Amino acid sequence: MKSELVVILALIFLTTTNAPAADETIDTRARGIATLDIIVGDDSQRRLEALTDIAPELRDWITDFAYGEVVSRPALDLRSRELATVAALTAMGNAPSQLKAHINGALNAGVSATEVVEVIMQMAVYAGFPASLNGISAAREVFKKRGITLGKETQ
Amino acid sequence: MKSELVVILALIFLTTTNAPAADETIDTRARGIATLDIIVGDDSQRRLEALTDIAPELRDWITDFAYGEVVSRPALDLRSRELATVAALTAMGNAPSQLKAHINGALNAGVSATEVVEVIMQMAVYAGFPASLNGISAAREVFKKRGITLGKETQ
Amino acid sequence: MKSELVVILALIFLTTTNAPAADETIDTRARGIATLDIIVGDDSQRRLEALTDIAPELRDWITDFAYGEVVSRPALDLRSRELATVAALTAMGNAPSQLKAHINGALNAGVSATEVVEVIMQMAVYAGFPASLNGISAAREVFKKRGITLGKETQ
Amino acid sequence: MKSELVVILALIFLTTTNAPAADETIDTRARGIATLDIIVGDDSQRRLEALTDIAPELRDWITDFAYGEVVSRPALDLRSRELATVAALTAMGNAPSQLKAHINGALNAGVSATEVVEVIMQMAVYAGFPASLNGISAAREVFKKRGITLGKETQ
Amino acid sequence: MKSELVVILALIFLTTTNAPAADETIDTRARGIATLDIIVGDDSQRRLEALTDIAPELRDWITDFAYGEVVSRPALDLRSRELATVAALTAMGNAPSQLKAHINGALNAGVSATEVVEVIMQMAVYAGFPASLNGISAAREVFKKRGITLGKETQ
Amino acid sequence: MKSELVVILALIFLTTTNAPAADETIDTRARGIATLDIIVGDDSQRRLEALTDIAPELRDWITDFAYGEVVSRPALDLRSRELATVAALTAMGNAPSQLKAHINGALNAGVSATEVVEVIMQMAVYAGFPASLNGISAAREVFKKRGITLGKETQ
Numbered sequence: 001m002k003s004e005l006v007v008i009l010a011l012i013f014l015t016t017t018n019a020p021a022a023d024e025t026i027d028t029r030a031r032g033i034a035t036l037d038i039i040v041g042d043d044s045q046r047r048l049e050a051l052t053d054i055a056p057e058l059r060d061w062i063t064d065f066a067y068g069e070v071v072s073r074p075a076l077d078l079r080s081r082e083l084a085t086v087a088a089l090t091a092m093g094n095a096p097s098q099l100k101a102h103i104n105g106a107l108n109a110g111v112s113a114t115e116v117v118e119v120i121m122q123m124a125v126y127a128g129f130p131a132s133l134n135g136i137s138a139a140r141e142v143f144k145k146r147g148i149t150l151g152k153e154t155q
Numbered sequence: 156m157k158s159e160l161v162v163i164l165a166l167i168f169l170t171t172t173n174a175p176a177a178d179e180t181i182d183t184r185a186r187g188i189a190t191l192d193i194i195v196g197d198d199s200q201r202r203l204e205a206l207t208d209i210a211p212e213l214r215d216w217i218t219d220f221a222y223g224e225v226v227s228r229p230a231l232d233l234r235s236r237e238l239a240t241v242a243a244l245t246a247m248g249n250a251p252s253q254l255k256a257h258i259n260g261a262l263n264a265g266v267s268a269t270e271v272v273e274v275i276m277q278m279a280v281y282a283g284f285p286a287s288l289n290g291i292s293a294a295r296e297v298f299k300k301r302g303i304t305l306g307k308e309t310q
Numbered sequence: 311m312k313s314e315l316v317v318i319l320a321l322i323f324l325t326t327t328n329a330p331a332a333d334e335t336i337d338t339r340a341r342g343i344a345t346l347d348i349i350v351g352d353d354s355q356r357r358l359e360a361l362t363d364i365a366p367e368l369r370d371w372i373t374d375f376a377y378g379e380v381v382s383r384p385a386l387d388l389r390s391r392e393l394a395t396v397a398a399l400t401a402m403g404n405a406p407s408q409l410k411a412h413i414n415g416a417l418n419a420g421v422s423a424t425e426v427v428e429v430i431m432q433m434a435v436y437a438g439f440p441a442s443l444n445g446i447s448a449a450r451e452v453f454k455k456r457g458i459t460l461g462k463e464t465q
Numbered sequence: 466m467k468s469e470l471v472v473i474l475a476l477i478f479l480t481t482t483n484a485p486a487a488d489e490t491i492d493t494r495a496r497g498i499a500t501l502d503i504i505v506g507d508d509s510q511r512r513l514e515a516l517t518d519i520a521p522e523l524r525d526w527i528t529d530f531a532y533g534e535v536v537s538r539p540a541l542d543l544r545s546r547e548l549a550t551v552a553a554l555t556a557m558g559n560a561p562s563q564l565k566a567h568i569n570g571a572l573n574a575g576v577s578a579t580e581v582v583e584v585i586m587q588m589a590v591y592a593g594f595p596a597s598l599n600g601i602s603a604a605r606e607v608f609k610k611r612g613i614t615l616g617k618e619t620q
Numbered sequence: 621m622k623s624e625l626v627v628i629l630a631l632i633f634l635t636t637t638n639a640p641a642a643d644e645t646i647d648t649r650a651r652g653i654a655t656l657d658i659i660v661g662d663d664s665q666r667r668l669e670a671l672t673d674i675a676p677e678l679r680d681w682i683t684d685f686a687y688g689e690v691v692s693r694p695a696l697d698l699r700s701r702e703l704a705t706v707a708a709l710t711a712m713g714n715a716p717s718q719l720k721a722h723i724n725g726a727l728n729a730g731v732s733a734t735e736v737v738e739v740i741m742q743m744a745v746y747a748g749f750p751a752s753l754n755g756i757s758a759a760r761e762v763f764k765k766r767g768i769t770l771g772k773e774t775q
Numbered sequence: 776m777k778s779e780l781v782v783i784l785a786l787i788f789l790t791t792t793n794a795p796a797a798d799e800t801i802d803t804r805a806r807g808i809a810t811l812d813i814i815v816g817d818d819s820q821r822r823l824e825a826l827t828d829i830a831p832e833l834r835d836w837i838t839d840f841a842y843g844e845v846v847s848r849p850a851l852d853l854r855s856r857e858l859a860t861v862a863a864l865t866a867m868g869n870a871p872s873q874l875k876a877h878i879n880g881a882l883n884a885g886v887s888a889t890e891v892v893e894v895i896m897q898m899a900v901y902a903g904f905p906a907s908l909n910g911i912s913a914a915r916e917v918f919k920k921r922g923i924t925l926g927k928e929t930q
Contacts, residue, residue, distance in 0.1 A: 025335050054763060054770050055737050055756045057383075058744065065375045066280045066749055073367075076273040083235055084242035084274050088281050091243035091903075093559035094713035095750035098281075117520050118231035119239050124523065125221045126243050126253075128866075128902040129531055130560035136520045143519060150519050180490050209918060209925050210892050210911045212538075213899065220530045221904055228522075246748075248404035249868035250905035272365050279368065283711075283747040284376055285405035291365045298364060305364050376745045386738035390703055394739050397704035398711035398746050401593075403869035408746075427830050428696035429704050434833065435686045436708050436718075438556075438592040439841055440870035446830045453829060460829050531900045541893035545858055549894050552859035553866035553901050558714035563901075582675050583851035584859050589678065590841045591863050591873075594686055595715035601675045608674060615674050645800050677848075685840045693832075 025064075032068025038078065039067070039105035082106035087119050090135035091127035099135065103142045113139075113148045180219075187223025193233065194222075194260035237261035242274050245290035246282035254290065258297045268294075268303045335374075342378025348388065349377075349415035392416035397429050400445035401437035409445065413452045423449075423458045490529075497533025503543065504532075504570035547571035552584050555600035556592035564600065568607045578604075578613045645684075652688025658698065659687070659725035702726035707739050710755035711747035719755065723762045733759075733768045800839075807843025813853065814842075814880035857881035862894050865910035866902035874910065878917045888914075888923045 036044035045063070052059040071081055082105045089099040106116055116139055124132035143150070191199035200218070207214040226236055237260045244254040261271055271294055279287035298305070346354035355373070362369040381391055392415045399409040416426055426449055434442035453460070501509035510528070517524040536546055547570045554564040571581055581604055589597035608615070656664035665683070672679040691701055702725045709719040726736055736759055744752035763770070811819035820838070827834040846856055857880045864874040881891055891914055899907035918925070 051753060052756060054760055055741055058741055058749075058752065058756060061375070061379065061741075061744065062749060065371070065379070069371065069375070070277055070280050073273060076270050076277075080235065080238055080270070081274070081277060084239050084277065085281055087239035087243045088246035088278060089750065092246055092282065092713075092750075093557075095754060098750035098753065115231050115235070118228060119236070121520055121523055121526075122225055122231075122236060122239065123243060124526065124903075125225050126240055126903045126905060127247065128898075128906075129523075129527060129900055130554065130557075130563035131903075132523065133516060133563065134560060136517060136523060140519055206908060207911060209915055210896050213896055213904075213907065213911060216530070216534065216896075216899065217904060220526070220534070224526065224530070244905065247868075247905075248402075250909060253905035253908065276365050276368055276371075279371065279748075281748045281750060283743075283751075284368075284372060284745055285399065285402075285408035286748075287368065288361060288408065289405060291362060291368060295364055380742055380745050383738060386735050386742075390700065390735070391739070391742060393700055394704055394707035394742065395746055397708045398743060401708035402711055402747065403867075425696050425700070428693060429701070431830055431833055431836075432690055432696075432701060432704065433708060434593075434836065435690050436593045436595060436705055437712065438588075438596075439590055439833075439837060440864065440867075440873035441593075442833065443826060443873065444870060446827060446833060450829055535897055535900050538893060541890050541897075545855065545890070546894070546897055548855055549859050549862035549897065550901055552863045553898060556863035556867055557902065558712075580851050580855070583848060584856070586675055586678055586681075587845055587851075587856060587859065588863060589681065590845050591860055592867065594678075594682060595709065595712075595718040597678065598671060598718065599715060601672060601678060605674055681840070681844065685836070685844070689836065689840070 028064050028068035030068075031072045032063040032066070035067040035072040035078070036063060039071075039082065039108055040101065041104070041108060078109045079106075079111055082109045083111050083115065083119055086111075086116060086135075087123060090120050090123045090131055090138075093127065093131040093134060096134065096138055099138045100142050103139050104146075107142070107146065107148075113143060113150055117150065183219050183223035185223075186227045187218035187221070190222040190227040190233070191218060194226075194237065194263055195256070196259070196263060233264045234261075234266055237264045238266050238270065238274055241266075241271060241290075242278060245275050245278045245286055245293075248282065248286045248289060251289065251293055254293045255297050258294050259301075262297070262301065262303075268298060268305055272305065338374050338378035340378075341382045342373040342376070345377040345382040345388070346373060349381075349392065349418055350411065351414070351418060388419045389416075389421055392419045393421050393425065393429055396421075396426060396445075397433060400430050400433045400448075401441055403437065403441040403444060406444065406448055409448045410452050413449050414456075417452070417456065417458075423453060423460055427460065493529050493533035495533075496537045497528040497531070500532040500537040500543070501528060504536075504547065504573055505566065506569070506573060543574045544571075544576055547574045548576050548580065548584055551576075551581060551600075552588060555585050555588045555596055555603075558592065558596040558599060561599065561603055564603045565607050568604050569611075572607070572611065572613075578608060578615055582615065648684050648688035650688075651692045652683040652686070655687040655692040655698070656683060659691075659702065659728055660721065661724070661728065698729045699726075699731055702729045703731050703735065703739055706731075706736060706755075707743060710740050710743045710751055710758075713747065713751040713754060716754065716758055719758045720762050723759050724766075727762070727766065727768075733763060733770055737770065803839050803843035805843075806847045807838040807841070810842040810847040810853070811838060814846075814857065814883055815876070816879070816883060853884045854881075854886055857884045858886050858890065858894055861886075861891060861910075862898060865895050865898045865913075866906055868902065868906040868909060871909065871913055874913045875917050878914050879921075882917070882921065882923075888918060888925055892925065 033045060036048070040047055045059070048059045048062060049056075052062075071078070082102060085102045086099065086106050089095055089102055103116055107113065117136070120135035120139055121132055123135060142148075188200060191203070195202055200214070203214045203217060204211075207217075226233070237257060240257045241254065241261050244250055244257055258271055262268065272291070275290035275294055276287055278290060297303075343355060346358070350357055355369070358369045358372060359366075362372075381388070392412060395412045396409065396416050399405055399412055413426055417423065427446070430445035430449055431442055433445060452458075498510060501513070505512055510524070513524045513527060514521075517527075536543070547567060550567045551564070551571050554560055554567055568581055572578065582601070585600035585604055586597055588600060607613075653665060656668070660667055665679070668679045668682060669676075672682075691698070702722060705722045706719070706726050709715055709722055723736055727733065737756070740755035740759055741752055743755060762768075808820060811823070815822055820834070823834040823837060824831075827837075846853070857877060860877045861874065861881050864870055864877055878891055882888065892911070895910035895914055896907055898910060917923075
C-alpha cells in the first residue's frame with residue numbers, strides 16, 4: 001500500500017517539474033522537500049538539521065540542489081535512482097551511515113528488500129566481497145529496525 | 156525492437172535458473188554466456204579472451220561466477236542491474252574502460268541513453284562532480300560509436 | 311599583475327554575495343560564471359559546454375551550484391579553496407583531467423607554482439607516493455603549457 | 466606447531482586441486498571449506514552464516530568461488546596470498562572488519578606477527594600514513610585477542 | 621593569542637630548516653617534534669606512542685619524515701597545509717580518526733572553525749555529499765570537545 | 776640467474792641495516808639506492824629524476840624514506856614486499872603506471888610471472904573484477920616488453 005502511495009505522490013510532483021524560471025527557487029525547495037520526505041520519511045528537514053547544525057547551508061544544498069534539482073528529475077524514476085545510490089555507496093564503501101539511509105530510502109521508494117539484497121550482492125562482482133559484506137551488514141541493520149524478514153516482506 | 160528481443164531472451168533464460176545440482180556447472184556456464192552475450196553483444200567469449208589471454212581463469216570466473224551466478228539471478232532484472240553497475244563504476248571512478256563496457260551493456264539491456272545520462276549525472280551528488288564529468292565523457296564516447304544523438308534515440 | 315587583478319575582482323564579487331532572495335537565482339548564475347572565469351580562465355562557459363554537451367544540466371549545476379553557491383562563498387578565499395581542491399584531487403587520484411584543470415585554477419587564483427608542488431608533495435604523507443607522483447605529472451604538464459619554470463616563476 | 470600443521474594441511478589439499486570436471490562443483494565446495502577453515506579457523510561455515518543470514522548465496526559464493534576457486538589455487542601459497550590480502554585491505558582502508566579477519570587469517574596461514582606489522586607499515590609508502598595507522602590499530606586488536614606480544618611471538 | 625604564538629613559533633623553526641647535512645638527522649627529528657607539537661598539541665610524542673606501540677618505527681617515520689621532512693617545509697605555511705589535509709581526508713573518507721586529528725591540527729595552526737567548515741562543505745562538490753556530511757560529523761565532535769560554538773569562535 | 780644475484784645482493788645489504796646513528800643518513804641513502812636498483816633496474820636514480828624534475832625532494836624521499844627506510848627493512852623479504860605492493864596497487868586501481876613499475880619490480884625481486892598473475896587475479900575477490908582486469912592489462916604490457924610468455928618463463 002505504502003509503495004503505491006509513493007508512486008502516486010512521485011507521479012504528482014514529478015510531472016510538475018518544468019516550472020517557469022521566475023518561481024524556480026521556491027519550486028526547487030518544494031520539490032527537494034517532497035523528494036526527501038519520500039526517501040527519508042516525513043520530517044526530513046528536521047533530521048537534516050541535526051546532521052548539519054554547524055553547516056546549515058549543507059542542509060539547503062541537499063534539499064535544493066541534491067534532491068530538488070538532481071534526484072527529483074523526472075527522466076529516471078525514484079525507485080531506479082535509489083537502487084543506483086545503494087549500489088554506488090556499497091561499492092565506494094566509505095559512507096556506511098549514508099548507505100543505511102539510502103537502503104531505507106530505496107525501501108521507501110518502492111524497492112523490495114529482496115532487490116536491495118540483490119544489488120548489494122551484485123557489488124561483490126564490481127567492488128569485491130568486503131564491500132558487499134559490509135553492504136549486507138548495513139541492510140541487516142535496516143531490515144531489523146523495520147521488522148523485515150526476507151521472504152516474508154510485504155512491500 | 157532490439158530491447159524487446161532482449162526482454163524476451165532474458166525472460167527465457169532467467170526462468171530456467173533453478174536447475175538441479177547435477178548439471179549446475181554446465182548451466183552456470185550457459186547462463187553466463189547468455190547474459191554476457193546480451194550485455195557485451197554476441198561473441199562475448201571471444202572478446203573476453205582478448206582481455207584475459209594471460210589469465211584464462213579470469214575469463215571463466217567472469218563467465219561462470221560473475222555472469223552465470225550473480226548477474227543472471229532472476230530476482231532483479233538485467234536492466235536495473237546494468238543501471239546499478241553504471242552508477243557504481245561512475246562513483247568509483249577508477250575503471251573507465253569497464254564503465255564504457257557497462258554503458259554499452261546498459262543500452263543493450265534496455266536502458267535508454269537518457270537514463271544512462273541521468274544516473275551518471277546523479278552521481279555528482281554522491282561521488283562529486285569530477286566522477287560525474289568523467290562518467291559523461293565515457294557515455295559521450297559510447298554514444299558516438301553507436302550513433303546515438305540524445306533526444307533522438309530510438310531504443 | 312594578473313593575480314592582483316584576480317584579488318580585486320574576487321573582492322568585488324565576493325562582497326556582493328548576500329543578495330536578497332528574490333534575485334537569488336540570477337545572482338547565483340552570475341557569481342558562478344565570475345568564479346569559473348577566474349579559475350578556468352575567461353570563456354569558462356564555452357569550455358564547460360564542450361564537456362557537458364550530452365548533459366547540459368551538468369554545466370548549469372557546475373556554474374550555479376558548485377561555483378555560484380559553494381566555491382564563491384566569501385568565508386574562505388578562492389586561493390585557499392583551489393589549494394584544497396588540488397590536495398583533494400591528488401589524494402583521490404581518479405580524476406587526472408580535473409586535477410590538471412584545478413592546478414591551472416590554483417595558479418589563476420594566485421597560488422604560486424611552488425605552492426602547488428608543495429601541496430602535491432605533501433599528499434605523499436596522506437595518500438601515498440603513487441598519488442603524489444601522479445599529481446606531480448599533472449603539474450608538470452600544466453607548467454609546461456604555461457611556460458612555467460620552477461624557481462623562475464613570476465606570479 | 467600450529468603453522469606446521471597448516472603447511473601440511475595446505476600441501477594435502479592443494480595438491481589435489483586438478484580434479485576432473487565431473488565432480489568439480491563438489492570439489493570446489495570442499496576446497497573452499499578447507500581453505501576457509503585454515504584462514505578463519507575451524508567452523509568457518511557457521512561464522513559465515515552469521516554474516517550472510519539475509520544473503521545465503523553470498524556465503525556460498527565466498528566458499529565456492531572466492532576460496533574454493535581463487536584463493537585455494539596452488540600456483541601461489543596461502544601464506545603469500547594472505548599477506549597480499551592484508552596489504553590490499555590496509556591500502557583500500559574501507560573494510561576494517563575484513564582486514565582484522567585477514568590479519569587473523571595471515572597468522573593462521575603461517576605469517577608471523579612481525580611480518581603482518583611490516584606489510585602494514587609498508588603501506589604508508591603506497592597508500593599514506595592514515596591507512597597504515599588504521600591497519601596497525603586493526604593488528605593491535607587482533608594481537609591482543611590472541612595474546613601476541615611482539616618480539617615474543619613463537620610462530 | 622594562541623594562534624599568534626603559533627605563527628611566531630612557526631616562523632622561528634621554519635627559518636632554520638636549511639641546516640648542514642652533518643646534523644640533518646637530529647634537526648629533522650627536532651623539526652618534526654616541533655611541528656607535531658603545534659598540530660597535535662604538546663606531548664605529541666607520547667600520544668603517537670600509544671598509536672604505534674606495536675610499530676615504533678611508524679612513530680619515528682611520522683615524526684622524522686612526515687612532519688620533520690615534509691609538513692615543516694617553509695615553502696607553504698602550516699595553516700594552508702592543515703587546511704589541505706582536512707580537505708584531502710574529507711574527500712578520501714576512509715580515515716575518520718585522522719580527519720578529527722587534523723581538524724584539531726588545523727585549528728591549532730590558526731585555521732578558524734568557520735574555515736574548517738567551509739573547506740569540508742566544499743568537498744561536497746569534489747567528493748560528493750556523503751563525504752562532506754561525514755566530515756561535518758567529525759568537525760562537530762572536535763568543536764564540541766573544544767567548546768567551540770560557530771559564530772562565537774575567538775581564534 | 777638474475778634472481779639468484781638479487782637474493783645474494785639482498786642478503787648483503789639487508790644484513791647491514793643496523794648501522795649506528797652517526798652515519799645513518801648516508802646508510803639510508805645507500806640502502807635506498809641499492810633497493811631501488813633491484814626493483815627499478817640499475818640506474819634507478821636517473822629514472823626517478825625524470826619523474827620528479829619539478830619536485831627533486833620527492834626523489835630524495837622515495838630513495839631515502841620509502842626505499843632506504845621502509846622497503847629495505849630486513850624483517851620481510853623484498854619478494855614478499857613487491858608481491859604485496861602489486862596486490863595493493865591493483866586493488867586501489869588509481870595508479871596504473873606505478874602498478875606497471877611494481878610488476879617489473881616484483882619480477883626483478885624474484886616473483887615469477889605466474890605468481891604476479893595469481894595475486895592480480897586474487898584481487899577480483901577483494902576489490903572486484905574491474906580492478907583485477909585492469910591489473911591483468913598492466914601485467915600483459917610488462918610481460919610483452921620483457922618477452923615473457925606465460926608457461927614458458929624462466930625466472
